[in-house]
Amino acid sequence: MDLGKRPGNLITASNSKLYMDLKDIIREQALPFLPAKSLFRFLAVCRDWMLHISTPSFHHNQSLCCRGISGLFCQTPENPPVFVPIHPESCGVPDPSLSFLPEPVVIRASSNGLLCCQGLDEDRYYYLCNPVTKQWKKLPKPTASHGSKPALVVIFEPSLLNSVPEYKLICAFESTDFDDATEFEIYSSKNNSWNVSKAICFRDEKADLGSGVHVNGVVYWPVESDHILSFDLTKHRSKLLDSLTAGIDCLLGTFDARLCKVYILGDEVFVNVFKVLNMHKITWDESEMWEDTLVLDPDNTFIPLDDDYIDTRAVAVSRDILVVVCDNEFYCYGFEDHKTNTLNQPEPAESEFYYEICVPYVNSLVSL
Template identity: 25%
Template sequence: MEDDNPTADDADHPQNHQITYSRRKKHNSQSPQIIPDSTDSSPRISQSSVLWLLFFSHTFTYDIRNLPDSLLLEIISRLPLKSIFRFKCVCKHWLTLISQPSFSRFYFSRILTANASSSSVRFRIMYRYVYVSKFKDVLDRFRPEIYNSSKFSVLFLSSFEEQQQSDQFKVLAVSNGLVLCCLLGPLIYYVCDPVTRQWVTLPRGRDKSSNTHPIFFGEGFVSRINEDNVLTSYTVVRVELVNVRTNYLSLEVFSSETGKWVDYKLPCPHPIGLMKRGGSPISFNGILHWFVYDYGMVAFDPHKDPKSCRLIQFPEDREVETDYKHEGLYRLCDECQGKLRFFEVAHDSWSFYCFSMWVMKDYEKGEWCSEFKVSRCDLSTSDPELNSWLRKATFLPLCFHPFDLDIVYLRCVELACVVSYSIQNKRLDVASRPIGVDDELTWRLVVPFVIPRWPTPVPIPPVPKKVVKPKVAHRHYRSHKVYTRF
């Protein structure tokens, strides 16, 4: 990302605000040609002729400072995001204009209006694991250029050859344009903005202690934005893995406002067992939900005081035995357009209902409402190959479309492809044939990644103050520093 601050020369010299064309002589030049168009009897001037006329026209000067701000905003807001931030360096006025919160609001409203009338898809289903040696190489896999295509795809961030390497990063969660990643062994967390390529390294938590060695997993990630779409803070939550059922939820919470990890041990109304293969928790209204056996989910609000947790049951008429036996492989529970949805797929071809879905009707009471139940005979597709497998194919849910309540994405195991299911039309279509094949491709291994519409500066956590201990004879203490990297 280029420097957002204009140089002194660019900002102070008035000639930078002017566009000047001057008359020059050119030997052996040809006069402009009128090129007739075969489809139109009216004469047209070629592009080279227009440039020739401009080149040889009388000198004129236009001061772009006379351009109204309203017109300037209309022009700049239609440029690519990278160009917009480059144009901050044109002059101080442009820097101020683009940096104002009102410009980001205007940019957002225009993008939302354009997307409402466009069928382009601005997100990808992203494979969680990245096999590279350094975190800056992870950022290279998020280059905005790779998302320019409007076609849907599953984005595999690593090639098959790279997956043979020992270094391994994992994409844990996304929130308001920020991405939470970690390096596996040793466990190091990173928060980054893939557009600006800014990133910070979080300090180590309790796992750095030599006395206790807890195992943490199920990292959750939530962030807050203000009315001007400016991100103000973020919170990372991770739970301690316990091999037995317990009446407590043990977790650690990191806040960008304090720069510290804080331990919590919250009582639960019933003994719970966290699903080890549950993946990252789902976020709904800023509340994190981890999947547990028997009950459904345990919820924790990191911004609510006093800290507490609650149990939320899944729909009672779901396939309980299948959900328990396959550890949630055939169900998908996530937020979509402000709604908490539970989508279930039959694990065998002889089940009467193939797809079922429930929507949370009352979150405080934990009440679900059945939306539909569809049999295989109701399904249709225009793809010949998929049609031949329609009555016996195995489908695994992946994710909901983040902008369209009608679309659910699933993996067809037999064809090794991703299909989109239209709830309204009961129609299946091949959405993407993945780059590479992963036999374990499920919602646990993918995360829907929405292309950020506007850069999200990463809030920099404060560095905790170093505790000065009194000197003790014949002993030396080393200070431990926490570094924040960009």
């Protein structure tokens, strides 16, 4: 009788071992790639998962693995920010209005889960925060005047070699010492201070800067006068790149870890990828600097690109998706499946206002 039970016992033990191995694989290999909202749900799976997800080492690992755009923080003039998720079931934040901060703020920039805001009080302090964990830090006052709409870029690149998050902010601002010139001030979390770079970029005329992006040690901003302003963080050098299809309405982003620009021409959306690896060795014309990667036309999507009466802007781009806003309606286009989804978002507090600020955001557990 005992011999007859042994095969069943062996099978049960084997299945149990297989289950344990699969459970460990999911916990160690799959969980770090999930956005924060999903992970908070999984805290209730079991005590082991709750303890594992709550550790600082897991938070660091998740910030390394979860890098896709989860949604956008958007804001109309004089109203609190709102969050527009790309996948509402898995991505979200508990307090999109950021009421946990000590004062009302305006969204300025973000990077891999860190959000930079600026206070609306007289002092106009900068704040860095994680909207998921509600951790925040008030930054010291810059030494230079950054103007009413600072061209800020947050630089946070999680590293396997450093479990303590280190980040920088860089602001391009109008020089007060030279006409038609741009200077740069950099904040470093390592020493908790601002420093004005010696680099100065001279231009033919004053022009506003659009939303900037950091790619491989260089920061880029689209310029209203159809140029792209670049700043090398290592060499502290600046260069003005010609780009006939840039301008302040051009969106800069990353595509396959390279700089890309997205612009709307007529009823088509173009995505161009930068060919040049070293911006200081650029000696050829614009046609040799960029390669046409993707073209989105009205026949491939229901985004109203061909409607001349609708204000259309590209607001987020990655290797997988492109997000376009048309009169406060958000559309997400997938480059792989060629499908378009309409994103749900709260109605603006005032119907005549549009979402002037749209900042891509990654749903990360990164700690400050």
